[in-house]
Amino acid sequence: METLKIIGAVITLMGSIALLLGALGLVRMPDLYNRIQTGTKASTFGTMLTLFGLVFIFPGWTGKLIILILFVGISNPVSSHVLARNAYRAGVPLTGKTTVDRLAEDMEKKNVEPKNDAQ
Amino acid sequence: MILLLITIVLGVVMLIAALIAVYNKDMKTAIIAAGLTSLFASVLYVLLAAPDVALTEASIGSGLTTLIFFYVYNKIRRNNAQE
Amino acid sequence: MLRNSLILLVLLGFAAAVFPLVHSYEAKDTLTGVAEHYANYGKEEVGAANLVSAVVVTYRGFDTLGEVTILFLASAVIGLFLKVSETHTKDSRSVFFKSTEILVTASRLLVPMIMLLGAYIFINGHLTPGGGFQGGAVIASAFALLLLSRPQKQFSHKLISVIESISGITFVFIGLLGILLAGGFLDNHIFAMGKFGTLLSAGAIPIIYILIGLKVGSELTGIVRNLKESQKVG
Amino acid sequence: MVNTILTISVVLILLSILLSLYRFIKGPNTADRVIAFDVMTIASIGLIGLIAYFDNRIVYLDVAVVYGLLSFIGVIVVAKFLEKSL
Amino acid sequence: MQLFSIEYISLVVGFLILLIGIWGILTRKNILKMVIGFSLFDTGTHIIIVALGYVRNKTAPILDQANLQTNTAQKIVDPVPQALVLTAIVIGLGVTALMLVYAMKLHNEKKTLNIEKYNDLKW
Amino acid sequence: MNIKNIGISFLILFGFWLLLNGTFSTPVIVTGLIVSLIIPMWFCARCDVFADMRLTPKAFFYTFIYLFVFGFELVKSNLDVTRRVISPKLPINPGIVKVKTKLKSKMARLILANSITLTPGTFTLAIEKKYLYVHWIDVQDKDVEAATKDIVQKFEKYLEVIYG
Structure with missing residues (x-):
């Protein structure tokens, strides 16, 4: 029983390390899109792991923890996708290291709905 | 003991967020910072053993208030752009 | 500069007035007075596991009635203000843009779930944290998500006001029933008390919370809907 | 043992909140601030879970569920506002 | 009096946020900023009231465990301030929404949000 | 339906x-x-989120395989994030590439976009009819076909079976 709890605690610790790395990436990365990359991946995975570790410690909490894990897993990628897309269309610049930008090329050619500057 | 550490850190974060909300020139940032203050206030309510209040603050104080602020600010921005 | 220092002075005066309250604060060890009564006898008298719900709905039911009234007035005044300003809606151009496909699909998936969460919060108000106000706010957030993901969608103002009126009237009616059948206004003993800690317990509290939840939810949804309608260029 | 490990993870989560706060203060434009806000709320969900462990009450998890839902809506509001399509 | 305890720190933080809110209301010239100051003021007051109801080392007033159901007054925090704050938060939302809609109407009339331009009733 | x-x-x-x-x-x-x-x-009287879900035993079996593959990719992506964040030189080579998908069902496209967002080094920036624009932290292929092979196909072959 005690071993199971320690396994859960270690999983939780790994989750919080992932969260810390995500926040570190948020500070270090050069532009918005790279920040969203690290921020979203690491924070989603970190929170899921933190909550999953608690399942081992309190088996009676499993239902609510599963709901939380599913909810974070569905909603967080969607919200960061919406944020990145709308920031791109609002004209937030990419970093100078960027090698290729197919979306801008297609916006020029009007294959994609152009940027929104109607008022 | 660890709960005390959480309280101190949350208190510092809330005070910084409140100062940003009052002093930042950019209105969008100010509104988001006010939402941040409410959000951490709700964690503080969980620490103070008041989950009911925490639920209310999380759903109303930070969710709906931010939404209403942004609707109104958007309308004002549109009116300004029309001039 | 003079103005700022005057304000600072006012603020310092205020701080000096409130400071003794903070400074002379003594930590308590046990509950005293009315709180002790609520804690010790709340289980027998009201039967709700969540004592905050017991205080909100039964012991201080009149406060709740007043609160619902204030919220109703605020919602009505906001509706009135935004209605008057829409003088030329006919030729006004709608500037809503389509959302990304991912957001539309995700909102179709998530809105029913958020609705169910709101329903869970107000149905279980007497057992778990939450209650009518929180559940109503969560339901209003679900409608806000619907409006954000599909701005072109219209939903009827009539249905909102019908739900609001019916739940408000029933709330007052149950309160009056308390005078006739039990000890006083909003007394919850008009139904059987049930076993402590199960879903069907605490007499009328679940019913009252469902009504408050529907009423608050429709009021807040009305506010959000009115604000969204006012976004048109006019 | 379990307590010690979980205390360390609380400290790590608090550190990540402070790092995101740095990005929130500095962030060159609003979108950077919103992503910092998002990371802070998601970290707070884990923090509430751990507070529930330390107090040993399941009822605190309800707060975390509502929290998860509302950070989602907040981010979408600001994103739509940035694109001028609210 | 113990300086480093959860309730005392919360009390001080709530008090400082309240002062920051009042400072914002009094010094800012933009009406929306004043509304933000009002909402901070609200948050600070709520934190103070909840912190006053906290009792050290006690748990939330929800009796879902069997050991909480006897001798309850020795085991839980004060439920009354929590109920009052719950009411106050909802009313705060109504008031904030009303103030924001007023701000919107004022901007429609004068095309500015600067409070110093609104001097029609000044004497 | x-x-x-x-x-x-x-x-x-x-x-x-x-x-x-x-x-x-x-x-x-x-x-x-x-x-x-x-x-x-x-x-949900008119919405069609679940309308093209297949309810055959094969689809259920593929759902489990999909979850397994996805979990593996999730762990791999976090190791990748760790490597990039910790190394002092920040080894990044970002860019936006265009990939193609054959999926028609809305739900499947949502799951595909979310999976891409959570897997190593990529996230969905925009989705337009049959193309996805993906921000890639370390661009290896600028060509549409090759990038599709790298990013999309490991998920698409399962989702094609589960949804129509």
Whole structure:
């Protein structure tokens, strides 16, 4: 029983390390899109792991923890996708290291709905 | 003991967020910072053993208030752009 | 500069007035007075596991009635203000843009779930944290998500006001029933008390919370809907 | 043992909140601030879970569920506002 | 009096946020900023009231465990301030929404949000 | 199609309700049945989220394989993030590439976009008809076909079976 709890605690610790790395990436990365990359991946995975570790410690909490894990897993990628897309269309610049930008090329050619500057 | 550490850190974060909300020139940032203050206030309510209040603050104080602020600010921005 | 220092002075005066309250604060060890009564006898008298719900709905039911009234007035005044300003809606151009496909699909998936969460919060108000106000706010957030993901969608103002009126009237009616059948206004003993800690317990509290939840939810949804309608260029 | 490990993870989560706060203060434009806000709320969900462990009450998890839902809506509001399509 | 305890720190933080809110209301010239100051003021007051109801080392007033159901007054925090704050938060939302809609109407009339331009009733 | 849609929504919501409550007494189940019937009838009368889900045994089997593959990719992506964040020189080579998908069903496209967002080094920036624009932290192929092979196909072959 005690071993199971320690396994859960270690999983939780790994989750919080992932969260810390995500926040570190948020500070270090050069532009918005790279920040969203690290921020979203690491924070989603970190929170899921933190909550999953608690399942081992309190088996009676499993239902609510599963709901939380599913909810974070569905909603967080969607919200960061919406944020990145709308920031791109609002004209937030990419970093100078960027090698290729197919979306801008297609916006020029009007294959994609152009940027929104109607008022 | 660890709960005390959480309280101190949350208190510092809330005070910084409140100062940003009052002093930042950019209105969008100010509104988001006010939402941040409410959000951490709700964690503080969980620490103070008041989950009911925490639920209310999380759903109303930070969710709906931010939404209403942004609707109104958007309308004002549109009116300004029309001039 | 003079103005700022005057304000600072006012603020310092205020701080000096409130400071003794903070400074002379003594930590308590046990509950005293009315709180002790609520804690010790709340289980027998009201039967709700969540004592905050017991205080909100039964012991201080009149406060709740007043609160619902204030919220109703605020919602009505906001509706009135935004209605008057829409003088030329006919030729006004709608500037809503389509959302990304991912957001539309995700909102179709998530809105029913958020609705169910709101329903869970107000149905279980007497057992778990939450209650009518929180559940109503969560339901209003679900409608806000619907409006954000599909701005072109219209939903009827009539249905909102019908739900609001019916739940408000029933709330007052149950309160009056308390005078006739039990000890006083909003007394919850008009139904059987049930076993402590199960879903069907605490007499009328679940019913009252469902009504408050529907009423608050429709009021807040009305506010959000009115604000969204006012976004048109006019 | 379990307590010690979980205390360390609380400290790590608090550190990540402070790092995101740095990005929130500095962030060159609003979108950077919103992503910092998002990371802070998601970290707070884990923090509430751990507070529930330390107090040993399941009822605190309800707060975390509502929290998860509302950070989602907040981010979408600001994103739509940035694109001028609210 | 113990300086480093959860309730005392919360009390001080709530008090400082309240002062920051009042400072914002009094010094800012933009009406929306004043509304933000009002909402901070609200948050600070709520934190103070909840912190006053906290009792050290006690748990939330929800009796879902069997050991909480006897001798309850020795085991839980004060439920009354929590109920009052719950009411106050909802009313705060109504008031904030009303103030924001007023701000919107004022901007429609004068095309500015600067409070110093609104001097029609000044004497 | 409508009955199937409401049915699947009902099952999901009812499961959600039981997980939230954590008990199985009769009043809880009856209330859950009522609530989770009302909400889909009111909101999902016309929506088509679950309409093209296949309910064959093969689809269920592929769902499990998909979850397994996805979990593996999730762990790999976090190791990748760790490597990039910790190394002092920040080894990044970002860019936006265009990939192609064959999926038609809306739900499948949502799951595909979310999976891409959570897997190593990529996230969905925009989605337009049959193309996805993906921000890649370390661009290896600028060509549409090659990038599709790298990013999309490991998920697409399972999702094609689960959804039409």
